[in-house]
Amino acid sequence: MGRKILLVEDDRTTAEFILKGLAEHGHVADHADNGRDGLFMATDGSYDAVILDRMIPGMDGLAVLGALRAAGIETPVLFLSALGSVDDRVTGLTAGSDDYMVKPFAFAELLARLELLMRRRGAGTTVETTLACGTLTMDLLKREVRRGDRPIDLQPREFRLLEYLLRHAGQVVTRTMLLEGVWDYHFDPGTNVIDVHISRLRRKVDGEGDTPLILTVRGAGYRLG
């Protein structure tokens, strides 16, 4: 289902690259190349998400976000910025953005994070007690996981990792998203530390004879189902 997305980005090449990618995935995207227009459009239109650059002419990205939130507009905002230090990210996130991505970026990850944001908003307030994907089920209350009839015994962190994948079933999740979402760290580990966690989880979830559920998406990350 196509969504309405606003891109506030002053670099023409980057903007075209993102707009093209969004269109290919069935989304409708508007573009503003400065902060003032961006704020005006975001305030006016009913967007499902905003991709916001931090260093833009007219009005700084942080100021745009501040003005939006002050006006009571809760559209999910994803910062896409060349300011990439740990500090910059924390600043962006504490300023009220919903996600923070550092340039240069892979489009697959941008799309994955964006869809995740929009789904999170759409999910509303229903409290789920069970998650499922294919024959895999997770009972959040009893903290039990089963693949068909086979119970799967998971460590607490493996449980959270699988829960994260289940909540985003069908979507691409990147390694950084997993590190942020499951471990709450925003640094770049540089090694394949996440891959090992995934492959352990995969050994438990995808037993012999089962259809593999945890898939590796080349150049991006993983996808459940």
Added chain:
Amino acid sequence: MTRWLRSSHARFIGLILLLELIFGAALLLSVTQLVRSNLDEADIATAIDMRDALLAIGRDEGGKALASAVAEQARDEKDAVILLIGPDGRIVAGNLSGWPPNIPGRTEGIRARLYRLGDSQPGPFIITAAPTVDGSRLLVGESTDDSDQIRSTIGGALLTALLTALPLAAVAAWLVVHIIDRRIVHIAETAAQVGAGRIDHRVALDGSGDSFDMLGGTINDMLDRIVGLLAELRTVTDSIAHDLRSPLTRLRARIDRAMLTDDPAALREAVDGISREADALLAMLATALEVSRMEAGIGRERLSPTDLALLLADIGELYEPLCEEQGRALHIEATGPAIAPAHRELLGQALSNLIDNALKYGEGAMTLYLDQAPDAWRVGVADSGPGIPAEREADALRRFGRLDPARGIAGAGLGLSLVSAVAGIHDGALRFARREGQFAVEMSISKGG
């Protein structure tokens, strides 16, 4: 001129002069006041003595004797006015032409200018008056001419002294300003020299430890730090030039090869490789920037109370599967709570770097540990590998510094610089240690406060 008047020098000198003036004026006023009241008292006492002597004559010997005594005194006393008025209001004797108005019948100490009979000028007198036993009134006044003269002499002398002191004070003020000025100008000149590129100039200190010496010392320390940073910057730019060139060359080679191939599978692989090289370059750049930012103290404001034991458990849990996969056991030795003001993200990254290093260069089981020094926590990673030889430790810490055998392994030589910078932001330091026979790299984290 107006510019000079606005300067601190002019204000300083002006202030000293003003204080001198106020002080002088106060001295002048208080001394003349003191002298004046002393002299007045003496004059009144003389007049009272004379009056009381006359009253005694009147009481003991009668009105006639008093009248003749008054007449005699009026003739003989050159510094006094004297007047006796009978009960009927007529003048009995004296050297005044009548009872002066405004002088009551009984008084001690009213000042007045009076004409004595035969004088062409009025003179200053201090007057006493009292009734006699038979109802007459007696007035006796002592001239204050002499004491007035003394008073004005003293006043004049003090004023002269004050006026002489003023230029002296001005000279003193100027000298003080000059002395201060010389020291400050010296500091300013040193700063200007350094600013102009002669960075080895320093403020000369006299070792007195006074505020100028302290200022000079502080500035010297600051200059030393700047010079240190500049040297480091030079090393970094040199190293960046060197270390960026090799991956960029590899990148270039991969692109060249990719352009020559028509096989889609090979092309795909080549693009993958190019993407990996680019990622590595970006990561290297990001780390270099992060280290620079931390060394400039950015991020310090984000320190918040953190349980280091929990952090270690977290990172240990994150890395444990990876270590196990590489056949290396990972033990955690940390008992909490170990609270310190810390930057969770940066510390996490630093620890992950240390574990990466231990995985790459170390051997055997690894220990992720937390123990404590008097005012700091120590967190580190130890393994059974040979570690870094003592004489190479400085090289290992240098930014982009890699020990030669390590050149072949992926990495930019920034890992330990980052760890060191992270420790620095926590008011601590990075150090190498031997720990129960293991080689350890640890950070001290100040407990704060």
